[in-house]
Amino acid sequence: MSTHVPVVVIGGGQAGLSVSWYLGRSGIEHLVVEAETAVHAWADKRWDNFTLVTPNWHCRLPGYTYTGPDPDGFMTRDEVVAWLRGWLETFDAPLVEHTTVTRLCRIDGNRFELTLDGPDGADTVTCDQAVIATGGYPLPVIPPFAPALDPGVHQIHSEQYFNPEQLPDGAVLVVGTGQSGTQIAEDLHLAGRQVHLAVGNAPRVARTYRGRDCMTWLADMGLYDTPTQEYPGGRAAQEKTNHYVTGRDGGRDIDLRAFALDGMKLYGMLTDGKDSTLRFAPTLTESLDKADAVYNSICGDIDRYIDARGIDAPPPSRYEPVWTPPEDPAELDLAAAGITSIIWAIGYRPDYRWIEASAFDGAGRPMQTRGITEVPGLSFIGLPWMHTWGSGRFLGIDRDARYVAEHIVASLGENRPRLAAAQ
Template sequence: MSEHFTVVVVGGGQAGLSMSWHLGRLGVDHVVLERDQAGHEWRDRRWDSFCLVTPNWQVDLPGFPYAGDDPDGFMSGAEVVEHLEAYAASFAPPLRQGVTVTRLRRTAAGIFALQTSDGDLTADQVVVATGPYHAPAVPRLAERLPAGITQLHSSEYRRASQLPDGDVLVVGTGQSGCQIAEDLHLAGRRVHLAVGSAPRAARRYRGRDTLTWLDAMGHYAKGVDEFGDVDEVRVRANHYMTGRDGGRDIDLRLFATQGMQLYGRLLDVTEGALTFGSDLTINLDNADAVAEGIKDAIDRWIAAKGIDAPTESRYVPVWEPPSEPRALEAGELAAVVWATGFHRDHRWIQVPVFDGRGYPTHDRGVTSCPGLYFLGLPWLWTWGSGRFAGIARDAAHLAAKITAPRRLRKAEDVIWLAGTAPETVAA
C-alpha cells in the first residue's frame, strides 16, 4: 500500500529545504524527496574556482540567516554545500535522499500519485522544487565539429588542466560562460569566446557592491507582474560579473587586450570552419549600456535619498572589435566548452499545467491545478526568486497557500483530467 503524506516536496536543494522548514514549523505532515544528495546542484555542476555572484548576506534561508564573518564576501561552491548541510542539520527535515520521482499524476479522486525509485507515494499536495536546470543544452551543430576536439558542457567543466593542451573555444557569455572563460584565461590558456547578448554589471560602484545598492532600491522585491512582458522577463539572462578573489567586474574588452579572442554569436560549423555573427560590437555595447544604466539608477537613488557616497569615474571601453567578423578553423581548437544553458525536463509531471514552451504556468508558484506548486524558479515572483535572496519569501507564500482553509471550487472552476469525467475538487 502506498504511503500517504499531506505534502510531498520534490527536490532537496535550497528551495525544497526552505519549503520543509516552513511546513515543519506549521506542523504539516510532509516528506522531501531528493534524487541525489541535498544540494546536489552545488556539488556536481560547478568548477573548482566557482563562487557565488551574490554577496553572502543574501544567503538568508528561512530560520537560518547568514551568520559568518564575511557578509560582503562570496561563498565558494564547497562553502555553499557546507552551508546547506548545516541548514538541514539545524532542523532535521524529513529528507529522503537517492529517491527519484519518475511520474506525478493527479487521480480522479483528486489526490496526487507519485511513482518513485523507492516505491509509490500519494499526497494531498505537491511542491516541485527541482529548479530550472535539468538537462544540459548543447546545440546540434556541435555534432559537426571534428572528432578530435574535446567537447564539454559547462556543467562538466572543472578546471583548465581537465582539457587537452591547446586553444579552447567557450560558447556563451552568461555568468557561467564568462567565468569559465576567465578561469581558462587566468590559467594561461588561449581562449576564444563566442559572445552572446547577456548583460553585465559592475561589481562595485560608489563604495558599495552593486547588488547591495539594488537591494536597497527595492529591485529584489519587485514583482514580475510589474513588468510589461512577464514571459520576456522570465527568460532574461543574468548580468555577468564574478565573486572570485573577493569579487570583481568581468570586462571582456580588457580580456581582448590581454589576448582573448572575441567573436560574435556562433552560427554554424561547415567543413571545419566556424562561422560567427557580425553582432560582437552590438553585444559588447549593449552589455556596457546595461551596466552604465544600473549606475545611472544608483546615482538617482543616492541623490534622492541624500546619501553620502563617494563619487566614481565612469567606465571607458578599452578595446573595440574589428570591423569584420574573425574567422576560426576547427583545426585551431583543442577543446570547446558549451556554456549554452539547460533545458527544463518536466516530462515526469503528467498534469496539464505547462504552456507551449514547456514552462509551468503559475501565479507566484500556484498552478491552475489545485494542490500543485512550483518553487525555486527564476522570476517565480521577483528577481530573487531563483536565488537564495528570494527563496524564503516565496516559500512562506506557498506555505500559507498550502495551509489555507480549503473550500469547494465553483462549478466553472472544475478541473478536467485527461481520460476522466469532470470532478469538483477542493481549492
C-alpha cells in the same frame, strides 16, 4: 514509507527544503524526494574556483542566515556547501535521497500518484499536495550541430567543467557569455590557456560602484523585491540572461574588452558549424556595446537613487571601452587555431515531461502565480522570476517558500494532519 503522504516535495535542494522547513514547523506530514543529495547541485555541478556572484549577506534561508566574517564577500563553492550543510543540521527534514520521481499523475480526482525509482527499485506514493522543486531549467542545452563537429575536439557542457587540468592541452572555445560562460573563460584565461569566446547577448554590471557592491545598491532600491508584473521592462527583461560579474578574489568586474587586450579571442554569436569550421553572426561589436550600455544604465539608476536620498557617496563615473573589435570574425577553423576543447555555456531548458498535468504553456514552462498553479494541489518553488527577481536566489527563497507552504496549509483545511499554529 507510507503509501499516502499529505504533501510530497519533489526536489531536495534549498528551495524544496525551505518548503519542508515551513511544513514541519506547522506540523504537516510530508516527504521530500531528492534524485541525488541535498547539496548535489552545489557540490558536484560547480567548477573548483566557483564563487557566488551575490554578496554573502544575500544568503538567507528559513531560520538561517549567513553570519560569517565577510558579509560583503562571496563564498566559494566549498563554503556554500558547508553553509548549506550547517542549515540542514538545524532541522530534521523527512528527506529521501537517491530517489527519482519518474511520473506524477492525478488519480481519484483529488490526489496525485507518484512513481519513484530508488535504490530498492520502483515504488509508488500518493499525496494531496505536490510541490515541484526540481529547478527551473534542469536539462543542459547543446546545439544541434555539435555532433557534426570534428570528433577529435573534446566537448562538454559548463556544468561538467571543473578545472583547466581536466581538458586536453591546447586552446579552448567557450560558447556563451552568461555568468557561467564568462567566469569559466576567466578561469581558463587566468590559468594561462588560450581562450576563444563566442559572445552572446548577456548584459553586464559593475561589481562595485560609488563605494558599495552594486547588488547591495539594487537590494536597497527594492529591485529584488519588485513583483514580476511590476518589474521595469516586463517579460522582455525577465527573459534576459543574468548580468555577468564575478565574486572571485573578493569580487570584480568582468570586462571582455580587457580580456581581448590580454589575448583572449572574441567572436559574435555562434550560428553553426561542421567538422573544424564554425560560423558566427556579425554581432560582436553590438553585443559588447549593449552590455556596456546596461552596465552604465545601472550606474545611472544608482546615481538617481543616491541623489534622491542625499546619500553621501563617492562621485559617479561611467565605463569607457578599453578595446574595440577591429572586425567581426565570420569563421573560425578549430584545427588552425589549435582548439582542442569546446565548453557549451548556453544555458538549460525545462523538462517537465514526467508531470501529467495541464500546468504548462506552449514552451513547457509552468503557468503559475507565486508558485501556485490552476491545477489543485500542484505548486512550484525555486523558479526564476516566480514572484520577483529575487526568486530562485538565496535572497528570495525564504519568502517564496513561506508563501507556498501557507497556501498548502490552507488548502489542506480541516483535514490537515497534526497542524500546529505557525510561530
